[in-house]
Amino acid sequence: MRDSLIQDTDRSKIISRRAMLLAGGKLALLTTLAGRMYYLQVMQADKYATLSDENRINLRLVQPSRGRILDRNGVPMAVNQENYRVSIISEETDDLDDTLDSLGNIIPIGEHDRARIIREAKRHRSFLPVTVRENLSWEDVARIEINSPDLPGVMIDVGQSRSYPLVDLGAHLLGYVSAVSEQDLQGSNDPLLELPGFRIGKAGVEKIYDLALRGKGGTSQVEVNAVGRPIRELKRNEGEPGVDLNLTIDLNLQQFAAQRLGNESASAVVMDIHTGEVLVMASTPSFDPNAFNRGLLPEEWKELSTNPRAPLTNKAIAGQYPPGSTFKTMVALAALESGIITKEHTVTCSGRYYLGNLVWYCDKSHGTLDLKGGIQYSCDSYFYDVARRVGIDNIAAMAKRFGLGSRLDIDLPGEATGLVPNHAWKKSTLGLPWTSGEDLNAGIGQGYLLVTPLQLATMASRIANGGFAVQPHLSREMIQGHETEPRVAQEFKSLGISQASLATVVEGMIAVANQPGGTAYGARILDPAMAMAGKTGTAQVHRLSTYEHKLEGGKKPDQLPWKMRDHALFICFAPISAPRFACAVVVEHGGFGASAAAPVAHDIMIEVQKRYPARLVLQEPCCSSDHKHG
């Protein structure tokens, strides 16, 4: 027993010592735990706090509503339409098939759609809605709402889609919106572009003012759980909605012009000669921009892109035509300003003009004419003579001052430059010397010359406003990226043309549209308060040989195939007493400017002046010397 007790004392000592060792080990391990806690929860706390927030906070973009586009009177041309969609959340319905059956009794659901819905419902997380149908009518929405107790998990939500209520009216200048392409994504870091279903401007003012119209995306911080189900919204920043874009276009006039152009492949531009506001920019035929928003069918695209009348082209800015006789105004000004001729300079027209051993034709024998007569009768012989004396370089310089041969930088994409040739141009492009025959051609607006209808309207404006470099524009505000500010009355630079020279040309243009024998006398405006000055032009498409000229000279345009007929052009401004509006009309393959273009311009200018009567002298003292001209 004693041994046993002693032994137990020994063992007690051993176990006590070892227990202490063991306790020490445990203490060390528990300290390790505390140290690990310190490392994770104090030293690395910031890192893990960030990771925790990244886990739970889901940043979602809030799509701003796109700005509307309005005409100068506030009539909407592009709006956002409420797009009612019906969706189904599979976790909220007991039986997806049953619910789809019930829903199918209210709105038709095709077999194909049904298969897609079931497929998507299986693939997506059960709390995510699957779109059943878009673009519901009000009746459908109402019927679904009434039956909602029988439709568990069915919900209606509303999105926005772009809509052009005027359909094809003004489609070219409005442009359209369409889905974002790969190229759009490159070179832009706006996260909005990556939103599913987001649309951006692809043409017209929709494109050029896209940033301002688009607005700025907001963000919504949503707390989500581990499977991505939104729990609550933590913070919301609405972003900035797109700004409404006010155009200078007058929709009534635009519609009138478009109807007046009818089925022709034609364009018309009306602008304020002092401010450069474009009131009408019509191009026919047109297209429906809504089709681009929803997506074009292949056959629709084929029809639009292969139609010889080019419905997708905005002919007012992208159509390039020889200016024909409308260019004689430039030739006359170049001659007068260079001092090579005076307005008394006379030329006798025998219907032919000889240069060396070549013959150049005029459409008839006009007899002896001075400059006014040359313009009034649009005598080619007169301008062959003048052009030969002045030379292409002088003419080209004058044409460029009036806005031809380069872009006018109107706020639209796709503007063409046109072409004003001179010696240097021919040498550098074609490597050939300029010939004097080409001087003659240029004298009547043929040859290499190309202009756009917008350039013609601008040229007419600059003649009418006393020689100021007015620039056309479409937006009533100055817009730079996202920033918008009111457009201040612009001081346009003087072109430095003597008023006497301008008066001479204007006198000729008045005669064209008001005096018997004037080429547009038939299209004169009878009301003296609205009377216009103008210049006709007929641009050759098919160059006639001398032989053909003899044979077919008398042939009427409608006897030729459409594609070979001449383009009909007309430029004008009105009223004569205090000019305010200029207009250019180009009818492709329309025949003579006098018969195909001038009557259209006549009707448009009457309509314009009805809506915008001449300014009263007392209200705005003197238009030709108002504030815009100093």
Place this chain on the structure above:
Amino acid sequence: MLAAENRHFRFSRSEMTLREKLWHVSWSFVLLVTLVCSVGFLTLYSAANGSIDPWASRQMMRFLVGLGVMLAVSLVDIRSWMRWSYLLYGIALVLLVAVQIRGSVGMGAQRWIDLGFIQLQPSEIMKITLILALARYFHGASYGEVGRPIFLLPPLVMTLLPVALVLKQPDLGTAMMLTLAAGAMFFLAGVRLWKFALVIAAGAGVVPVVWKFMREYQRQRILTFLNPESDPLGSGYHILQSKIALGSGGLFGKGFMLGTQSHLNFLPEKQTDFIFTMLAEEWGMAGGIVLVSLYSLILVYGYAMSLKSRNQFGRLTGLGLTTTFFLYVFINIAMVMGLVPVVGVPLPLISYGGTAMLTLLFGFGLVMSVYIHRDVHIGRRGASDDV
């Protein structure tokens, strides 16, 4: 001999009345255990998004049952426990084999036997009975005997048998705990340190063999443990999310019921194995340290009560069970903090689950029994000597 016997008799407490025994119960220890369990109820309440159902309420019921069991166990004479220790070990071993057979008949791993009101896990029972059996074996061992390798063979077999069965289930966590607790018993019994070194060296040699026997998911867990960031959405997800929850809790936590990682379900198993993470996310490092301190206090009680015992069996049993408790604490917390592989060991007294709760309270009952019967002298050949 008789005189000695008589003298011993006076000092023994074999004749203690129930009242005396109740008087000797360490009520402050019972209070401490209740306090830790209450932390668990609170955390389970938060885990259910501020609801007593389904976890906190059921856990409270289990605690009340467990508390009764703990007191009942503590009042049973330590000599009875010693007498029954081999029998209990044997029963546990048979049950382990039984679930092994039933598990292979049924589908996949089966670790429990359904008793209706509770699902009995033989591996949990083994955590206690192995300690009891080893304590009994080493109770009579002299210093010299412990030094003989042959003498160490039976307890080694006693340990490796259940470890092998549990590994086969497969339950890496329990196998680890059994091995480490048994190791502590050998150490306390006085086995020389160089022998441990030898075993550890041998164990290292066995690693490739064990690796071969492991299931794919177990291997994956170990690989993931070694580099959790390698697969953040796959196997590393648990550890990574747990670390994010802990780290984002910071020094003072996100606030009660405000743990985002837990409430938004980024944290897996938040009411069971990863409950410490949730607690430390909501209460921060401060909360974690408080809990670890409470656990340490339980350990101190365990040591104090065990070392007060005047018999080797009591000391070994008390210290062995205290060590088992420590292993629960350490493995679970180290696991959720990414210090050891995720092996499925619950946080003692706090994780939702009845079996572990019952095992732990049963164990504490035994430790208390050791303390209540601390003055009982038990002869070298066991309790039967005294009768």
